[in-house]
Amino acid sequence: MASAASLFNEVRRCTICAEHLPLGPRPIFQLHPQAHILIVGQAPGRKAHESGVPFSDASGDRLRQWLGLTPEVFYDAKQVALIPMGFCFPGTGKGGDLPPRPECAPAWREKLLRQLKQLQLTLVIGQYALDYHLPDAGTSVTSAVQSWREHWPHTVPLPHPSPRNNMWLRRNPWFEKELLPQLRARVAEVLEGKS
Ligand code: SF4
DSSP, X not given: OOOHHHHHHHHHTOOTTGGGOTTOOOOOOBOOTTOSEEEEOSOOOHHHHHHSOTTXXXXXXXXXXXXXXXXXXXXXXXXXXXXXXXXXXXXXXXXXXXXXXXXXXXXXXHHHHTTOTTOOEEEEEHHHHHHHHOTXXXXXXXXXXXXXXXXXXXXXXXXXXXGGGHHHHHHOHHIIIIIHHHXXXXXXXXXXXXX
């Protein structure tokens, strides 16, 4: 079996769906085998493609606030793994960024997830990540997130933290009142090694 380092290098050189990527391949993920928390997003946006840093935007600020994490901890690969459903910016359509490229998960996902030997908590963000990691959680993001207690304490479905979801947050106040306080406590517990 390939070492983690050679696997990561293989992914970073990937060009499988290059012909579909408007800005070309630039796989972005954060992974160390010691990480206790996995955050599964959709795919990098244009800003992340340019900077090489995932969640370095308003969505990332909100996600860190939801989790009670500083940027230092969030970007510490030995604590938090960031493995989106697609590793390269897929381009933009009429309604915002396009879905993660469908070639990516079958090519790499299982191999990379197997590297996480100490995983204790998986946070699943948005429809594409939910379809893969919690396929039975519900037919919509709302119903999946509403079912969060069924997956507790190892997997937590979340809506996307994008400012585009402000309306969703207003319509679902239970998310911030009930789920987030428990999630923050769970994240702190895992990172303190108490789980
Ligand atoms: S999106 Fe995934 S499959 Fe496509 S080039 Fe990037 S790493 Fe490879």
